[in-house]
Amino acid sequence: MRYRLVAALGAVAGGALLAGCGAGGGLRSTGPAPHAIGPARLWPELPPASAAPYDYGEGETARIPGIELPDGDVHRLDPVAVAQAGLKARPDRSSGTAALPADTVRRINECHDAPASCPVLRPYFRDLTGDGKDDMVLGIRLPDDQVSVRVYMPEAGGLTRILSTSDAVISIELAGRDLIMRVPSAITGYEYRTAWTWDQRQRAMLPTRDEILRMPPPRTSRPPVAPSATAPSASASPSAGVAAERR
Template structure:
């Protein structure tokens, strides 16, 4: 009886090997996918609150230096008698004449403007800006007084046909200012840095809107702001 040719079945082991390899790759992929998920890093560290000021003596109010003038909402400067505001507004009123009859300023100012006009005159050019938001310009006057080492900045406002100050501020010689919107910012520079005070219309006068502070690397803010004492005459200092 003739023998049939012997057939070797080699394909089945190869198929088993490929299947096992595919299973191993799938398990590896599943493991990699699991590694991309969120992990528990433990308890989060506590968040510290931001630092805040803590006054040493919260109930203490420093006394005002002698001669200081109140600048709160109840402050009311006197109207200037003998000066009327006409159709041209404050721009038609000579600044020198205004200061000479203003009862709100000390004799030092009246003595100083006697040098005007002239080389010794400390009056700067008047500036007109709307500081109240009513569309009308106020008059800003600056007077440098080297003998007293002071600068006066004064703001006048028209009330109908009368005029009176709404701000009188004395500062170190060279005191200057600028406006931001309707706010007036006065600034002085000394050995300790640059100091600024921002004034805002409160319906009656210009009051300090931001406490006096120091800008720059040594910035700090004071507890309050008040003007320097008004000098009485040219020999006070």
């Protein structure tokens, strides 16, 4: 008997809810849904490419010689020493993307003697690989307002460079475990944004998202507000103000 009563009450409540939905407008159709269109492969007779036409340096890594880091704490490393040791890493001795201009190399080697002209920027730290240890993000100024961005990961008691890329940047940001670079585009009003993300399989940071976006319009500064004619003069002496109040 109790079960039937509960069931009856539930049926009545359900009917009331349905009636309420119908009375209050309920769900309304917005028209027929568009048909899904699957991808269509163009020119299927073309053979697939077997190699990339250009080398952008994706996946390039290098063990940094002479850097010992048994505790894996990159915070205590001298960024200039890291940059100088990185010049001796294998990709820097070739014509790869990690190579730096000769004048920049000279100024890096002279950082301690001429700190004012040192191109090594202060480092930032973030766990980009997800191993629980901070990595070092280092920037090096290059000619023509370009910046070389390098990320170093503590690994096996030493240091491994897991990213090396250079560009003329608008800004460089850390968002979660991504390093995002904003780069000017040749199209007025647009910019490129590339997100570099750690890839466990490649053991390097790869450009997982590369897009061109419209830049937001510049903010217009508001004109300064003119002082009111009834406002007290800033040069009025405190004694004059006190005398006015007493009157």
